[in-house]
Amino acid sequence: MEQTGHLKAPLNWINDPNGFIYYRGQYHLFYQYFPYAPSWGTMHWGHAVSPDLIHWEHEGIALFPTKLADRNGCFSGSAIERAGRLHLFYTGVRYLETDPENIHKHLNNRFESCQMELVSADGRHFDNLDAKRVIIPAITDPELGDATHTRDPKVWRGRDGYHLVLGTTVHREGRLLIYRSDDLVTWELAGTVERDGLGWMWECPDWFEVGGTGVLMVSPMGLLDDGAAPTDMAICMLADFDEDTCRMALADSYQFFDYGLDLYAPQSALDAEGRRTVIAWLRMPAAVEAAEGTWRGMMSLPRVVEVAGGHIYFRIHPNVRAAYRLPVSPEQASARTGYHLAIELHEGESLDLGGYRIARTGGRIVADRSAVCPHNGKCRLTSETPEVREGDRLDIFVDANMVETYVNDGEYVLSHAVFGLEDRIDVHAAATPELHALG
Numbered sequence: 001m002e003q004t005g006h007l008k009a010p011l012n013w014i015n016d017p018n019g020f021i022y023y024r025g026q027y028h029l030f031y032q033y034f035p036y037a038p039s040w041g042t043m044h045w046g047h048a049v050s051p052d053l054i055h056w057e058h059e060g061i062a063l064f065p066t067k068l069a070d071r072n073g074c075f076s077g078s079a080i081e082r083a084g085r086l087h088l089f090y091t092g093v094r095y096l097e098t099d100p101e102n103i104h105k106h107l108n109n110r111f112e113s114c115q116m117e118l119v120s121a122d123g124r125h126f127d128n129l130d131a132k133r134v135i136i137p138a139i140t141d142p143e144l145g146d147a148t149h150t151r152d153p154k155v156w157r158g159r160d161g162y163h164l165v166l167g168t169t170v171h172r173e174g175r176l177l178i179y180r181s182d183d184l185v186t187w188e189l190a191g192t193v194e195r196d197g198l199g200w201m202w203e204c205p206d207w208f209e210v211g212g213t214g215v216l217m218v219s220p221m222g223l224l225d226d227g228a229a230p231t232d233m234a235i236c237m238l239a240d241f242d243e244d245t246c247r248m249a250l251a252d253s254y255q256f257f258d259y260g261l262d263l264y265a266p267q268s269a270l271d272a273e274g275r276r277t278v279i280a281w282l283r284m285p286a287a288v289e290a291a292e293g294t295w296r297g298m299m300s301l302p303r304v305v306e307v308a309g310g311h312i313y314f315r316i317h318p319n320v321r322a323a324y325r326l327p328v329s330p331e332q333a334s335a336r337t338g339y340h341l342a343i344e345l346h347e348g349e350s351l352d353l354g355g356y357r358i359a360r361t362g363g364r365i366v367a368d369r370s371a372v373c374p375h376n377g378k379c380r381l382t383s384e385t386p387e388v389r390e391g392d393r394l395d396i397f398v399d400a401n402m403v404e405t406y407v408n409d410g411e412y413v414l415s416h417a418v419f420g421l422e423d424r425i426d427v428h429a430a431a432t433p434e435l436h437a438l439g
Helices: 318-323
Strands: 002-004 012-023 026-034 044-050 055-063 074-082 085-095 111-120 132-136 151-157 162-170 173-181 188-194 201-210 213-221 235-242 247-250 263-270 276-282 288-290 293-296 303-308 311-316 324-327 339-344 350-353 356-361 364-368 382-384 393-399 402-407 412-417 425-428 434-438
Touching (some): 012 044, 012 276, 026 055, 026 074, 026 276, 055 085, 074 111, 074 201, 111 151, 151 201, 201 263, 213 247, 213 263, 213 303, 235 311, 311 318, 311 402, 318 324, 339 350, 356 393, 364 402, 364 412, 382 412
Parallel strands (some): 012 074, 012 293
Antiparallel strands (some): 002 055, 012 026, 044 055, 111 132, 162 173, 162 201, 201 213, 235 247, 288 293, 303 311, 324 434, 339 393, 339 434, 350 356, 350 425, 356 364, 364 382, 393 402, 402 412
16 A cells, blocks of 8 residues: 555554664654554554655554564564664563453553564564564563553664663653663663653653754653643653763753644654654544545654754654645645645734634644544644744645644644545735645
8 A cells, every 4th residue: 555645544543653764775664553443452563665755655564463472462662773684672562451342452551561672684574473582571670660551662773882762650750761782682771761740651762862962752641631632742852861871861841742732652763864853643533434444543744853052843854845846726735635835924814724723823823623623522622832933934734634834844843633624725814825735
């Protein structure tokens, strides 16, 4: 199955991006996948490849449960190349109490998690029967981490070896565990990271450097307590990492990864040009009924991470700009095929993109999807950025089921899942928008 632009579920359910890597001249993006229904269940790793981060081809299932340690799911993880081989690291899950009415789910949070590895010789063939092994067993010390909620290994190569970071929880506070290895085979605990008040468990940690500045992306569970759903959020912050001591110092403040608050579990990789590039999962409050079947879950467009003046920017990837190159009129632009709208939006001005409203109010960009999203309590209908300080430009990428709004090329980004967009563009602004479709 081939897709252009946003990577969507091939059918049924997908969530977190996993194993994002540029390997042997292609981008590989794995993802959490339940291939039997458009709802969460026993996790597999789906696999997609692309030459340019725009044109994707689904390759089928890469990882699936085969061992006692992962018999109830191959949870999120990452990939790294060593000596030409692709090493996949993931969390294996074993239920201690299974729901008798749905064997794909556990009861009462009674499951055990360990960290596992599978090595592929070519990134195309994955021996799930004989090539898996446990690298870090389930945590047994509750003062260190949690036997259930320790997961999502992200591996990177350092100056003198490899590092692996895990999310966990101690006394209902999110924590990180940092491991070190010389050979990707033997791992030893080398450090911990603590910060109270940022959710009860930290999922999908990802640390990297951009221009010599360390950045941590992480998805704390239960971060928000405002009576709305979801409460788990993806955030980012500056974070210095000392490779010699494996200590990580977190900045005092954080940013949301995306101010639409729909995107979750972002994962980064270096692209073919060495740019730090990130893709995240769009949480969708409902499934999409399509001619080929029902699906739920899709990925954001790739974003380039930059840091300036203590602020983390998520820029439009150059390949995205290049892909949306066909000039179209407002009458020709269609969410079904996708389009890019660029405009200067000043205070008091607004847009209505087929029912999705974007306005500049109080110096902020405010989005309202009330007319194009189910009112089922599973999402926030309105969202806004902090006060915008670097200009008035919006670059808006519209898909039938997702709208991504870049403010001043990534000063902030605000993205939403949408349903039933109409093919109309109403502009209540002095400027005339520029429109381009996928070429």
